[in-house]
Each structure stands twice: as structure tokens, then as C-alpha cells.
Amino acid sequence: METLSAASYQALYLLFSGDSALWTIIGISFSVSVRALIYAAPLAILTAFLLAYFSFPGRRLLVSIFNTALSIPAVVVGLTLYIMLSKAGPLGEWRLLFTQDAMILGQICLCFPLLVAMAHATLQSTDRRAWETALTLGASPVRALLTILHEARFGLIGALVAGFGRIIAEVGSSMMLGGNILNYTRNIPTAIALETSKGSFAEGIALGMVLLFMALFLNIALGQVQGKGAVSQ
Amino acid sequence: MSADTLRPWLKMQDLTFLRGDRTILKSVSLDIQPGELTLLTGQNGSGKTTLLRILAGLQKPQQVQFEFAGEQQKWRQSYRFLRDQICYLHQQPYLFDGSVSENIAYGLKRQRMGRQAIKAKVAEALEQISLEHLAQRNSRELSGGEKQRVAIARAWALAPRLMLLDEPVSNLDKRSRHICYDLINQLQQQKIGVIYTSHEPQAGHLKINRHLHLYEGEMTTKPLTNEKAAVVELVKGNPNQSRG
Amino acid sequence: MLKKIRIVTALLILWSLTGLLHAAPLKMATTTSTQNSGLLDLLLPAFQKQTGIEVQVIAVGTGKALKMGRDGDVDVVMVHAVAAEEKFVAEGYGTDRVQFMYNDFVIVGPKSDPAGIKDEKSVTAAMTKILEQQAKFVSRGDDSGTHKKEKTLWKAANLTPAGSWYIEAGQGMGKVLQMASELDGYSMTDRGTWLAYKGKVDLALLNAGDEKLSNPYGIIAVSKAKHPDTNYTAAKQMIDWISSEPAQQLIKNYRLHGEPLFIPLLLK
Known part of the structure; x- marks a missing residue:
């Protein structure tokens, strides 16, 4: 039997020899997930801000809904969007199924509730005086919002990292909506699923290592950034 | 103070504020003269802070009528004006994450001032509060008294018509209190109006022009005990006429 | 209380001991298409009735199925990839290989048939047309038996599929x-999956019978020697x-x- 260590050595070789097929997959993964995060973040943070700073009817219900949406499995999101985007579905005319755009859409749906919930928790714990101080010093509401986001930046970066972590490693909706097409919609998680089904564990482990390194790197970076924030408070 | 100070630049009438079923402020009216130093006293929970926040355009009351430059305005048209003209300082002022200079420059940047002009104004403000040596210090590293002074300088730099100080000295030690009182007196000399609140009638060394008192949501004018007060009664009309 | 416990x-x-009384189950790795065909649901109960042996089926891709055999994770392998099976046996991982039945692959595609392959008798001609027209073709691309078969067909026709029309x-x-249906593309499939789907x-059967x-x-026992x-x-x-x-x-x-x-191969 091929040992884990042998597969791991081969994985490291593949990674550092610049295996182009492997790096294409890694590139697709990052480009799709980063775009999904960029599209989702502004609206998510604005939503979180409205939920944290203003009271309006249905606010509590919305907070509960976003917290519940956190635990929706990726496959359910994938299936729902699949039905919507399929030729026979209501959005079939967009012809988005099995494209990167469909994957991005799925990942937006997955990270949006997480971003809202975490940004909401962060913004809720910010000092209300910051908002009022900005306004009384003549800032417009938009400018005051930006000031609040700056004050809460460490928590918000944490939310973004968590959101990115959720979508970069997500296989269910990417597989369903992207279709795992080589050089187009095959990202790290779907490639791992495929390599495993083919029995080529080395490629799977190599890709798994990328995810692991990335998680490690992001967490260390986040720790650094938030550590900085803690000192000056 | 000349005759024009007798015409209020801001009239607030018939202010009512409810929190839930509780009436916090009951049909309060107030005239504000330019450059006037007002002491506002009242027990904890008497509505002092609420009144200041409404005046600063930060809290919407259930009912109010403002009049400035001779025009009657509803809340919707007023709050923007109030925010522009009036500066509110929290009991423990909030300083933004960043250096002392950045904090003082915050409001100036919103006024689209040039970079050189901002720099000069920040230097001037730091001089006012004698904290030039802390210009680059992060605001989070300041003491309570220093924070209070920076907050006053930050507001002063904007040259507001009126500054609202919410219990500015209550958390300060004796030395810081005196520095703070000196700063308030300086504001008055520069014709910046000040309303400051205190839950005790001790005014320290302030040359107050008027003493207002809030009790159970209604406002009364108290006689001045301070001998140094320049003008005994500036208030036109009767601020404690309650209609509710 | 203690007594109850x-x-x-x-x-x-x-209850846990009763498990030991049963005959040890037989672990069989097979392909998903074999399992999806439903044939095993008919064969395995009949086998168990006769021998008392329970068969646990693990349905994966051909490559993985053979790998499981190679690693000794299963006892028997049932796949459809002649070259890979022969290699598996030649390397000593499997014994007693028997080819016991066959079915066939078919070419399916959009009902409008943009490449016009419907009237082609030979599969080579059909695939040539698809390539020439650059009509979308969805390939398994997973190294499965079906994928290997498809690659053999391209090779036999002296064609190298590449480009954005060839979707792996x-x-x-x-x-x-499903992807071929959504993308209006052609594909090659085993007949069993085609009948099920x-x-x-939104596809039609366009070429078969070649x-x-x-x-x-084939069915292969995992080598006892290994x-x-x-x-x-x-x-x-x-x-x-079987x-x-x-x-x-x-x-x-x-x-x-x-x-x-x-179609059974061993019926006299």
C-alpha cells in the first residue's frame, strides 16, 4: 500500500516543481473565492452596520435569520442555485450553470451570512460614541460609517478571513454549480474530490497541503494584525 | 457683551422627549445667545445628557421646534444644521484610533480644508491645550485629562458656535479639572458658546452667564451665585414656561 | 439500578457477538455505473441466497476501485476497463479474472444535433464531425473506465480533442x-446510465451499435499472495x-x- 508519507513527498515535489496543472487549479480556486469575497463583503458589512446601529421593525428577526443561515450546508445552497440556474429553472436564460460566475454566486451565498453575522458581532461591540463623535465633528453619515469600519477593522478583517476560509475549502456548491471542468471551474476542493476518486492521492494531498498552508498563513497573519490591535487598546 | 448678544441665534421650543412611556423632557424651551456660558445642573437621570444630544442633532425627539436666523424649522431640516454648528463632547470623550494630531484633524478634513491649513490649525489647537509634545502619540495612550483636552481642542479647531460639554470634569483629578476650567474660560473669551452639565451646582472658577436646572423633565432658571458673573440675566423670555 | 446496567x-x-456468527462479508469494489445500472440489486441477493455470503459493495471510479484492490482494502473487483484489468493481473495484484458480460457505450447529444452525427454509422466518423465542428463535448475527465474508453476512441480515430469545446x-x-444537457453538448456514456437518465x-441517443x-x-479476485x-x-x-x-x-x-x-459472455 502506498504510504501516507510517500504520497506526501510526492505532493511536495508536485508543489515545488511548479506542476502547471496543479497551479492552474490553485489559481482558479483563489481567483473565484477572492472575487466572491469582494462582491459579498461591501453589502454584508453594510447590512451588519444597519443591523448593529439602527433599530427598525424586523431587525431581531433578520439577525436570527443570518445566524441560522450560517449553518446551511453548502450542498443545499448548491442545489437551490442549481435548480434556479438550470435550463429549465427561472434563471436558466442567464446560461450561468457550469461557469465560474455560477461558482462565485454560490460562494457569495455561502459567505454572506457568515460575513454579516461576524461583522455584526464586531460592529455591535464598537463604541457608539465613535459614531456620534464623527457626526458631531461634521462627518456625513457615509464618512462616519467609514470611520466606524476603520475603528473596527481588526474584527472585520477577522470576519473576512473566516468568510474566505469557508468558501475556499467548500466542495459541495462548487462541484454542483461549476461542474469541476478542467482549466475552468476545477478548484482545489473539487480537484481533491476527483483525485481521490481516481485513487491518485499524491495530487489530492498536494492540494490539501495548499489549503492547510493557506489556513496556517491566514491565521498567523490575522493573529499578528489582531495582536497589534489589542496592544494599542 | 454688546446688544446683539441679546438676540438669540438659536431658539428651541416645546421639546418633548419620551423613552418608552417615560417622559424624559417635558415641553422644554431654550434660547441660546452667542458666546454664552451656561451651567446645566440636575440629578442623574434628569435628562441633561438627552437635552445636549438633541441640541447636537444626534437624537431625534418626539416633538420640537427650532428657530434659527428667524426661520422656524422642523427636526428634519434642523439636525444637519445642528451637527454643523454645535459640537457635543461625551462625558468620557471618544478619541479615534490614531495619533492626537489625526484626531484634531478629523473634523477639519470634513471641511475640505487644504493640507497646509489643517496642519497650521492642528498646531494652533495643540498649543491651546499645551499638548504640543503629544502630537504624534496614539490617542489610546493618553490619560483621562489629556483625552478631555484633546477632545476640546478637536472641537475648538472647527470653530463651532456652541460646544456642549457633558460633565467634562466629573472623572478628572483636581489638576486636570483646573486645566479644563481654564480651557472653558478661554472658549468663552473667544465667543464660543458653551453649555456644560454637572450633577452638582459647584461651578468652580467658571464665569457662568446663566444657571439652568432640570428637575423631572422641566427646566428652571436658577439665580447666579457666582459673583464674577458678568451678566446676571441674559435669557429673553422665560425658559421654564411649561405647557405640558 | 446496578443490576439493570x-x-x-x-x-x-x-448483540455484538452475533455479528461474528455470520459468514465474513465479501467486500467488492465496483464502478458507479455498474451500481447505477441496478444489476447488482438482482445478482447479489441471489448470490447470498445460494452461498450465505453477504456482499458489501463500494461503488467508486474504476481507478479507485482497482487501487482499493491493489491496497487490499477489498476482496474482489468488478470493473470494465480491459487494459487496466490486464495490467492489474499482470502486476500480480489480482487472480482468477473472468470477463463475464458486456454492454455498450453510446454517443448522446442535443436533440438539434448541431454536428450532424445522427446518420453516421461509425463512431469514428461521428467523433470526427464533432471535433471538426468544435461542437461542445463533455468528457468524464476522471480517469474512469468510461473516460479511458473515450480516450481510446479519439486515439483510434487519430484525433486529439483540445480546446474550449472539449469540457473535461x-x-x-x-x-x-446533466452537464451535457445544460451546455447543449455531446457526450459518450454507458447505456445503463443513459437509460436511467x-x-x-434534454438529450438524444445519436450514435450506437459500432x-x-x-x-x-471483468471480475477479479484480489491476490491472496499480496x-x-x-x-x-x-x-x-x-x-x-457469476x-x-x-x-x-x-x-x-x-x-x-x-x-x-x-449481454452475458459465458452462456452456453
Whole structure:
């Protein structure tokens, strides 16, 4: 039997020899997930801000809904969007199924509730005086919002990292909506699923290592950034 | 103070504020003269802070009528004006994450001032509060008294018509209190109006022009005990006429 | 209270021991298309009835199925990839290989047939047309038996599929058919999956019957020499039984959606 260590050595070789097929997959993964995060973040943070700073009817219900949406499995999101985007579905005319755009859409749906919930928790714990101080010093509401986001930046970066972590490693909706097409919609998680089904564990482990390194790197970076924030408070 | 100070630049009438079923402020009216130093006293929970926040355009009351430059305005048209003209300082002022200079420059940047002009104004403000040596210090590293002074300088730099100080000295030690009182007196000399609140009638060394008192949501004018007060009664009309 | 706990514990131990009384189950790795065909649901109960051996089926891709055999994780392998099977046996991982039945592959595509392959008799001609027209073609792309077969066909026709029209999906057959349907593309599929999916997808059967599309199935026992703990006896029993007259008759009479699917190879 091929040992884990042998597969791991081969994985490291593949990674550092610049295996182009492997790096294409890694590139697709990052480009799709980063775009999904960029599209989702502004609206998510604005939503979180409205939920944290203003009271309006249905606010509590919305907070509960976003917290519940956190635990929706990726496959359910994938299936729902699949039905919507399929030729026979209501959005079939967009012809988005099995494209990167469909994957991005799925990942937006997955990270949006997480971003809202975490940004909401962060913004809720910010000092209300910051908002009022900005306004009384003549800032417009938009400018005051930006000031609040700056004050809460460490928590918000944490939310973004968590959101990115959720979508970069997500296989269910990417597989369903992207279709795992080589050089187009095959990202790290779907490639791992495929390599495993083919029995080529080395490629799977190599890709798994990328995810692991990335998680490690992001967490260390986040720790650094938030550590900085803690000192000056 | 000349005759024009007798015409209020801001009239607030018939202010009512409810929190839930509780009436916090009951049909309060107030005239504000330019450059006037007002002491506002009242027990904890008497509505002092609420009144200041409404005046600063930060809290919407259930009912109010403002009049400035001779025009009657509803809340919707007023709050923007109030925010522009009036500066509110929290009991423990909030300083933004960043250096002392950045904090003082915050409001100036919103006024689209040039970079050189901002720099000069920040230097001037730091001089006012004698904290030039802390210009680059992060605001989070300041003491309570220093924070209070920076907050006053930050507001002063904007040259507001009126500054609202919410219990500015209550958390300060004796030395810081005196520095703070000196700063308030300086504001008055520069014709910046000040309303400051205190839950005790001790005014320290302030040359107050008027003493207002809030009790159970209604406002009364108290006689001045301070001998140094320049003008005994500036208030036109009767601020404690309650209609509710 | 303590007594109750003792009784429950004793019952639990007894219940866990009953598992040992059964004959050791036979672990069989096979392809998803084999399992999806439904044939195993007919064969395995008949086998268990006759021998008392329970068969646990692990349905994966051909590559993984053979790898599981190579690693000794299963006792018997049932796949349809002639070259890979021969290699598996030649390398000593498997013994007693028998080709016991076959079915065929078919080419499906959009009902409008943009590449115009409907009237082509030979699969080579059909695939040439698809390539020339650069009509979308969804390939399994997962190194499965079906994928290997497809690659053989391109190679036999001296064609090298490449370009944005050639979509390597890296997914199972059913999913690939759905993708072909959504993308208005062609695909090659085993007949079993086609019969199971043809009502659910917007595709038509466009090319079939060429000898090159034949798909023989093999069953191989995992080598006892390589993996002494393998359940070789049961594996051999399975292979002997599936080659027998009654099993071959079952295969012959099997119908999926009313259509015959497999042709037995060992029926005298």
C-alpha cells in the first residue's frame, strides 16, 4: 500500500516543481473565492452596520435569520442555485450553470451570512460614541460609517478571513454549480474530490497541503494584525 | 457683551422627549445667545445628557421646534444644521484610533480644508491645550485629562458656535479639572458658546452667564451665585414656561 | 439500578457477538455505473441466497476501485476497463479474472444535433464531425473506465480533442449527462446510465451499435499472495457463481426501463 508519507513527498515535489496543472487549479480556486469575497463583503458589512446601529421593525428577526443561515450546508445552497440556474429553472436564460460566475454566486451565498453575522458581532461591540463623535465633528453619515469600519477593522478583517476560509475549502456548491471542468471551474476542493476518486492521492494531498498552508498563513497573519490591535487598546 | 448678544441665534421650543412611556423632557424651551456660558445642573437621570444630544442633532425627539436666523424649522431640516454648528463632547470623550494630531484633524478634513491649513490649525489647537509634545502619540495612550483636552481642542479647531460639554470634569483629578476650567474660560473669551452639565451646582472658577436646572423633565432658571458673573440675566423670555 | 446496567451490558455484548456468527462479508469494489445500472440489486441477493455470503459493495471510479484492490482494502473487483484489468493481473495484484458480460457505450447529444452525427454509422466518423465542428463535448475527465474508453476512441480515430469545446468535467456519468444537457453538448456514456437518465435530460441517443463501443465487464479476485488477509475463498465463490448458468441467465433477462442492458459472455 502506498504510504501516507510517500504520497506526501510526492505532493511536495508536485508543489515545488511548479506542476502547471496543479497551479492552474490553485489559481482558479483563489481567483473565484477572492472575487466572491469582494462582491459579498461591501453589502454584508453594510447590512451588519444597519443591523448593529439602527433599530427598525424586523431587525431581531433578520439577525436570527443570518445566524441560522450560517449553518446551511453548502450542498443545499448548491442545489437551490442549481435548480434556479438550470435550463429549465427561472434563471436558466442567464446560461450561468457550469461557469465560474455560477461558482462565485454560490460562494457569495455561502459567505454572506457568515460575513454579516461576524461583522455584526464586531460592529455591535464598537463604541457608539465613535459614531456620534464623527457626526458631531461634521462627518456625513457615509464618512462616519467609514470611520466606524476603520475603528473596527481588526474584527472585520477577522470576519473576512473566516468568510474566505469557508468558501475556499467548500466542495459541495462548487462541484454542483461549476461542474469541476478542467482549466475552468476545477478548484482545489473539487480537484481533491476527483483525485481521490481516481485513487491518485499524491495530487489530492498536494492540494490539501495548499489549503492547510493557506489556513496556517491566514491565521498567523490575522493573529499578528489582531495582536497589534489589542496592544494599542 | 454688546446688544446683539441679546438676540438669540438659536431658539428651541416645546421639546418633548419620551423613552418608552417615560417622559424624559417635558415641553422644554431654550434660547441660546452667542458666546454664552451656561451651567446645566440636575440629578442623574434628569435628562441633561438627552437635552445636549438633541441640541447636537444626534437624537431625534418626539416633538420640537427650532428657530434659527428667524426661520422656524422642523427636526428634519434642523439636525444637519445642528451637527454643523454645535459640537457635543461625551462625558468620557471618544478619541479615534490614531495619533492626537489625526484626531484634531478629523473634523477639519470634513471641511475640505487644504493640507497646509489643517496642519497650521492642528498646531494652533495643540498649543491651546499645551499638548504640543503629544502630537504624534496614539490617542489610546493618553490619560483621562489629556483625552478631555484633546477632545476640546478637536472641537475648538472647527470653530463651532456652541460646544456642549457633558460633565467634562466629573472623572478628572483636581489638576486636570483646573486645566479644563481654564480651557472653558478661554472658549468663552473667544465667543464660543458653551453649555456644560454637572450633577452638582459647584461651578468652580467658571464665569457662568446663566444657571439652568432640570428637575423631572422641566427646566428652571436658577439665580447666579457666582459673583464674577458678568451678566446676571441674559435669557429673553422665560425658559421654564411649561405647557405640558 | 446496578443490576439493570449489568443486564443491558450483557445484552449489548451478546448483540455484538452475533455479528461474528455470520459468514465474513465479501467486500467488492465496483464502478458507479455498474451500481447505477441496478444489476447488482438482482445478482447479489441471489448470490447470498445460494452461498450465505453477504456482499458489501463500494461503488467508486474504476481507478479507485482497482487501487482499493491493489491496497487490499477489498476482496474482489468488478470493473470494465480491459487494459487496466490486464495490467492489474499482470502486476500480480489480482487472480482468477473472468470477463463475464458486456454492454455498450453510446454517443448522446442535443436533440438539434448541431454536428450532424445522427446518420453516421461509425463512431469514428461521428467523433470526427464533432471535433471538426468544435461542437461542445463533455468528457468524464476522471480517469474512469468510461473516460479511458473515450480516450481510446479519439486515439483510434487519430484525433486529439483540445480546446474550449472539449469540457473535461471530472465527475460521474450521471452528472456529466446533466452537464451535457445544460451546455447543449455531446457526450459518450454507458447505456445503463443513459437509460436511467434519458427521461431527465434534454438529450438524444445519436450514435450506437459500432463494434468499437462494446464494453466488456471483468471480475477479479484480489491476490491472496499480496494480501494474505483477503477473503479469497468468498471471492472465488463469487467469480464461479457469476460464471455459472443461473447467474448468466439472470444477466440476460435483466431489464432496465424495459430494455435489455447486458449481454452475458459465458452462456452456453
